[in-house]
Amino acid sequence: MIRIACPFCGERDHSEFTYGGDASVVYPPLDAPAEDWAEAVFLRENIRGMQAETWHHVSGCRLWLIVERDTMTHEIRSVRPAHPGIARALGINVEEEA
Amino acid sequence: MSRYSAWSVFKNGLTGNRGWERAWRDPEPKPRYDVVIVGAGLHGLATAYYLAKNHGVRSIAVVEKGWLGGGNGGRNTTIVRSNYMMPGNRFFYEHSLKLWENLSHSLNYNVMFSQRAHVSLLHSPAARDAAARRYNTMRLTGSDGELWDLETLRREIPHLNYDNARFPIIGAAVQRRAGTARHDAVAWGYARAADSLGVDILQNCEVTGIRREGSRVSGVVTSRGEIGAASVGLAVAGNTSRLWQMAGLGRLPIETHKLQAFVSEPLKPLLDHVVVFGVGGTHFYISQSDKGGMVFGGDLDWYKSYAQRGNLPIVQDVAECATSILPCLGRVRLLRHWAGVMDMSMDGSPFICRTPLDNLYLNAGWNYGGFKASPASGWYFADLIANRRPDPVIEPFDLGRFNRGLNIDERGAGPDPKLHG
Numbered sequence: 179m180i181r182i183a184c185p186f187c188g189e190r191d192h193s194e195f196t197y198g199g200d201a202s203v204v205y206p207p208l209d210a211p212a213e214d215w216a217e218a219v220f221l222r223e224n225i226r227g228m229q230a231e232t233w234h235h236v237s238g239c240r241l242w243l244i245v246e247r248d249t250m251t252h253e254i255r256s257v258r259p260a261h262p263g264i265a266r267a268l269g270i271n272v273e274e275e276a
Numbered sequence: 277m278s279r280y281s282a283w284s285v286f287k288n289g290l291t292g293n294r295g296w297e298r299a300w301r302d303p304e305p306k307p308r309y310d311v312v313i314v315g316a317g318l319h320g321l322a323t324a325y326y327l328a329k330n331h332g333v334r335s336i337a338v339v340e341k342g343w344l345g346g347g348n349g350g351r352n353t354t355i356v357r358s359n360y361m362m363p364g365n366r367f368f369y370e371h372s373l374k375l376w377e378n379l380s381h382s383l384n385y386n387v388m389f390s391q392r393a394h395v396s397l398l399h400s401p402a403a404r405d406a407a408a409r410r411y412n413t414m415r416l417t418g419s420d421g422e423l424w425d426l427e428t429l430r431r432e433i434p435h436l437n438y439d440n441a442r443f444p445i446i447g448a449a450v451q452r453r454a455g456t457a458r459h460d461a462v463a464w465g466y467a468r469a470a471d472s473l474g475v476d477i478l479q480n481c482e483v484t485g486i487r488r489e490g491s492r493v494s495g496v497v498t499s500r501g502e503i504g505a506a507s508v509g510l511a512v513a514g515n516t517s518r519l520w521q522m523a524g525l526g527r528l529p530i531e532t533h534k535l536q537a538f539v540s541e542p543l544k545p546l547l548d549h550v551v552v553f554g555v556g557g558t559h560f561y562i563s564q565s566d567k568g569g570m571v572f573g574g575d576l577d578w579y580k581s582y583a584q585r586g587n588l589p590i591v592q593d594v595a596e597c598a599t600s601i602l603p604c605l606g607r608v609r610l611l612r613h614w615a616g617v618m619d620m621s622m623d624g625s626p627f628i629c630r631t632p633l634d635n636l637y638l639n640a641g642w643n644y645g646g647f648k649a650s651p652a653s654g655w656y657f658a659d660l661i662a663n664r665r666p667d668p669v670i671e672p673f674d675l676g677r678f679n680r681g682l683n684i685d686e687r688g689a690g691p692d693p694k695l696h697g
Contacts (some may be wrong), residue, residue: 179588179589180579180587192579192587192589196578197579197580197694199580199692199694200531213679216678219622219678220529220678220691221528221529222517222527222529222530222693223517223527224517224518224527224528224530224531224580226515226517226532231579231580249532249580249583250581250582250583251583252581252583
């Protein structure tokens, strides 16, 4: 079981969360060419090692998190809210993304 | 290489079983081959065998970082079926099932293929209608398929949970020609048959780099030295993206996820068929091996991973599925469970295709379906490498289908690799 330290709820089992996917994917503007959209939707780096990914604390606070996790060892380096504005509004101290 | 036969079993039985030869050689790598296949799993070994047998290629190496059949070839639940409906999948998997039906004879190796029927339980009229469409499509395209009503199902499998299931069973969709095979024997059979046709199987030979010359590859760098090649075929599950990046080709429509399989302690004969249970978010498949163990599996571990070890929530998940559909298993003990890393593709369908490099070929993206596919996968991948053009059957399995909007999404799950089963 992976344990994820949710910044809102504390450390919890991963079975409380659902896995989103690669957090490095950036979707292009709506009027971008179809090829750009195909790349963003279908192509993946598929990193073996540390990758940023989204997790949804679906059985907890229901907020999205960005987790840096090693895909080979499952070691977690960092967890932060996907939407820091929500964290600030809730008075949770979060480190801003560099 | 001596042929296996009833006579050889009898003769060696009388002479203390001292007359058996080793099944394949352990050669040193040569500096150069006509074809180098990366990955001595079922797909790589089958490809090498059909390249030698169907296309007369005599200089072939299969390089493997571990031991042959040590990846997903030995980590699956051994189910063989062809109940696919989508254009592209339909004829490919049917061809594979036909190859399975004669595989033991072709390879002179008993792969213990058992056509014990694949029984998908149905729980609602809507599911029955969808199954009728799928299984009628199969019947109209040269395969077999039938729908069992509740009475037939009760007669065939009397000990399912008919009385108080959360999702009452109303019947089943059945493919009688489907079944199971012994997965290790398939790897060993292909390895032995390929070796006897001169294929060098190089184990403990990890590819660490791919040599490129412009738009071609000239060979592979391995832990046992550099090996030149006129053509290179990639047939590795789980690590396809890493090899793709070694060739400098960027990203692929693949994510690596892990899938577990389980086997219980051996029981007396209990289940004659492969039974599949999938409703209300569950996904569960079970059969009984010839040794008596209940062999079963469920969903992926639900997050991307290269680790070949499974997590515990899935153990709980499949145990719940097992006891909900076969309550008689409630006190059976789990013997082993293991995990393999899958190439989960963006539409749940595979790739057997050319690549941006002239003499590099790709066989990848098998999702949950790699075991049953391995004979046809090797058959058509060999044909692709030998003739440098895809057979019409595998034309849909190219990398460009996403750009053309022609995804082969059998499950209708959308572009999310973890959702394709």
